[in-house]
Amino acid sequence: MSEYRIVAHFDIAYRACLDADGTALGELPAWVADGELLRRMYRMMVRARTFDTKAVNLQRTGKLGTYPSCLGHEATHVGVGAAMHADDVLFTVYREVGTKFWRGVDMLDILLYWGGDERGTLYVRSPQDFPFCVPIGSQMPQAAGAALAIQIRDQRRCVVAFIGDGGTSQGAFYEAINFAGVKSLPLVCVIVNNRWAISVPVTAQTAAATLAQKAIAAGIAAVQVDGNDLIAVREVVGEAVERARSGAGPTVIEALTYRLSDHTTSDDATRYRSAGEVLAARQLEPIARTRHFLQARALWDEADEQALRAACSEEVEAAVRQYLATPKQSTDAMFDYLYAQLTPALHAQREEARRYAAPGH
Amino acid sequence: MAKMTMVEAINMAHAWEMASDPSVVVLGEDVGTNGGVFRATVGLQQRFGKARVQDTPLAEGLIAGTAIGMAAQGLKPVAEIQFMGFIYPALDQIASHMARLRNRSRGRLTCPVVLRMPHGGGIHAPEHHSESLEALLCHHPGLRVVCPSSPARAYGLLLAAIRDPDPVIFLEPVRLYRFARQEVTDDGEALAIGCCFVLREGSDLTIVTWGAMTVDSLKAAEQLAVEGVSCEVIDAGTLAPLDFDTILDSVVKTGRLLIVHEAPRTCGLGAEIAATVGEQALYDLLSPIRRVAGYDTIMPLYRLEHDYIPGVARIVDAIRATIADQL
Numbered sequence: 001m002s003e004y005r006i007v008a009h010f011d012i013a014y015r016a017c018l019d020a021d022g023t024a025l026g027e028l029p030a031w032v033a034d035g036e037l038l039r040r041m042y043r044m045m046v047r048a049r050t051f052d053t054k055a056v057n058l059q060r061t062g063k064l065g066t067y068p069s070c071l072g073h074e075a076t077h078v079g080v081g082a083a084m085h086a087d088d089v090l091f092t093v094y095r096e097v098g099t100k101f102w103r104g105v106d107m108l109d110i111l112l113y114w115g116g117d118e119r120g121t122l123y124v125r126s127p128q129d130f131p132f133c134v135p136i137g138s139q140m141p142q143a144a145g146a147a148l149a150i151q152i153r154d155q156r157r158c159v160v161a162f163i164g165d166g167g168t169s170q171g172a173f174y175e176a177i178n179f180a181g182v183k184s185l186p187l188v189c190v191i192v193n194n195r196w197a198i199s200v201p202v203t204a205q206t207a208a209a210t211l212a213q214k215a216i217a218a219g220i221a222a223v224q225v226d227g228n229d230l231i232a233v234r235e236v237v238g239e240a241v242e243r244a245r246s247g248a249g250p251t252v253i254e255a256l257t258y259r260l261s262d263h264t265t266s267d268d269a270t271r272y273r274s275a276g277e278v279l280a281a282r283q284l285e286p287i288a289r290t291r292h293f294l295q296a297r298a299l300w301d302e303a304d305e306q307a308l309r310a311a312c313s314e315e316v317e318a319a320v321r322q323y324l325a326t327p328k329q330s331t332d333a334m335f336d337y338l339y340a341q342l343t344p345a346l347h348a349q350r351e352e353a354r355r356y357a358a359p360g361h
Numbered sequence: 362m363a364k365m366t367m368v369e370a371i372n373m374a375h376a377w378e379m380a381s382d383p384s385v386v387v388l389g390e391d392v393g394t395n396g397g398v399f400r401a402t403v404g405l406q407q408r409f410g411k412a413r414v415q416d417t418p419l420a421e422g423l424i425a426g427t428a429i430g431m432a433a434q435g436l437k438p439v440a441e442i443q444f445m446g447f448i449y450p451a452l453d454q455i456a457s458h459m460a461r462l463r464n465r466s467r468g469r470l471t472c473p474v475v476l477r478m479p480h481g482g483g484i485h486a487p488e489h490h491s492e493s494l495e496a497l498l499c500h501h502p503g504l505r506v507v508c509p510s511s512p513a514r515a516y517g518l519l520l521a522a523i524r525d526p527d528p529v530i531f532l533e534p535v536r537l538y539r540f541a542r543q544e545v546t547d548d549g550e551a552l553a554i555g556c557c558f559v560l561r562e563g564s565d566l567t568i569v570t571w572g573a574m575t576v577d578s579l580k581a582a583e584q585l586a587v588e589g590v591s592c593e594v595i596d597a598g599t600l601a602p603l604d605f606d607t608i609l610d611s612v613v614k615t616g617r618l619l620i621v622h623e624a625p626r627t628c629g630l631g632a633e634i635a636a637t638v639g640e641q642a643l644y645d646l647l648s649p650i651r652r653v654a655g656y657d658t659i660m661p662l663y664r665l666e667h668d669y670i671p672g673v674a675r676i677v678d679a680i681r682a683t684i685a686d687q688l
Contacts, residue, residue, distance in 0.1 A: 141426020149434035
């Protein structure tokens, strides 16, 4: 009688460097000896959170449009940014404030974008990076395309693309990672598994034990990482980035974190998840953990903390003042970027829009 | 100068532009080794290599999205969608990103992509292989939609599409791929996008049409010329943005307008042309504007396709009715 035999075997590895208190779980990566880098990463996390808190408040007081908070994601966002090279290309969803900051995007840019002004996508310091991507998962084929362009030109660069846990249900995600595998593209895909896609928990998104394992079907490297562990995120993403840049192919990384905020300022997460769950997740949040780690290594003290908080608040307030003082674009801006040159029919419409331009800010 | 079919002219335009511009890259299903299911890209991979002619997995959304990412990195992708009926999975990429990238990044990132696809029916193809969906695409600001109607215009317009700094949807009428041979000079000369082509001059009635329907419209015009009715036949050539200057000049001259398209009548591009002519030239009209279009039905399987696609008889009758009408 014939028997089944195993023809393929798969594992998903998980990486963490710090425990929930910020204590090292073992030998740390060599780059952790760079204290200034660690301090810079920590400062960026606090900068992101200070900004985020203010942005939510601005929305609550009617001064900003709908805003998706990044509360709790700071280690993943900053760790990814810190693992990238300046000439790599970043594709985000819409929550990755810490990564954008690391890439040189200004607070003013992000305020302008969520404040209803396309000029918030100008990104003068990372002009190859894509703007936020609202249609879920649709950034992934574009990221694969950018990676294909890099490969065709034989450049030593890579593309890093974020997607959420909900995004991994989209066909575009599978299409892109499948293509990345076929072509061995220089693409690093970071799945930010924050457990909730608005009200849908990840258990209702998929029956798969991990999201990382979706990459196995595409034939590409996959790994899971503690997304609240700044050291582990930077290490795992850094390894993937270096592999991609050296031509060794794509990686999918699942970063496990938790969305401590509502989905956006239009959402009320108390309708679908318990206070106990959120409280438990809060114990694992990344900023306190990273601070404990730095303090234990004598890289940070209370005076540093006070100075940082004051500096971040001051920077945020200055950005908000600049944002609130920025006049809206003229109606011409609706027309002038549709094509390299305005088409004849649009000239008349641009004139009409000027005549009926709404007053105000 | 060689006589060639439209599909050969399309192939020649690819080769010219790939030879002169190293940033031009071809991608799509079966475009490499196989040279495309209609052979539009035949020989290109052998000549320009696998890096510049990329066979992709079978996923239209991926093809369109990949082209966007490549374009934003400075390449000029020319992507093939195998049939227009398969465009739907790519619409999210086309509408949400391709058409919008320049605008949403305030000109920082641009999308010089050409998305080529066979358009329309008439070749006994299977279900979903014969659709005319141009109106879906013309409705999206930020795109250009081009539809050539002869080998020479296919050559010149495809060169223009590849050189365009913005995304161009390039519709290739399947019925015309191997319909007639024409002398095409391989000189790298592009035709202007955004201009109609006056295929036949006339004084009594203007026919505006495009793609494969130009052939039937010209036949109808010829037939009526014998009866003393003089029809001007305009190939729109570019469907978005439309060249209304040429259309309005002609309608002012003839006083009558007939629009002929293969796509379903309701919300078809003919409605837009009729509305604009009504807005801008109503007092120049001698009779009501008419449309001859595909019925508002599903494109039938091929035994009925020539009952669906407007033929010469319907066009001739519509011309006669328009001439007989008085405002």
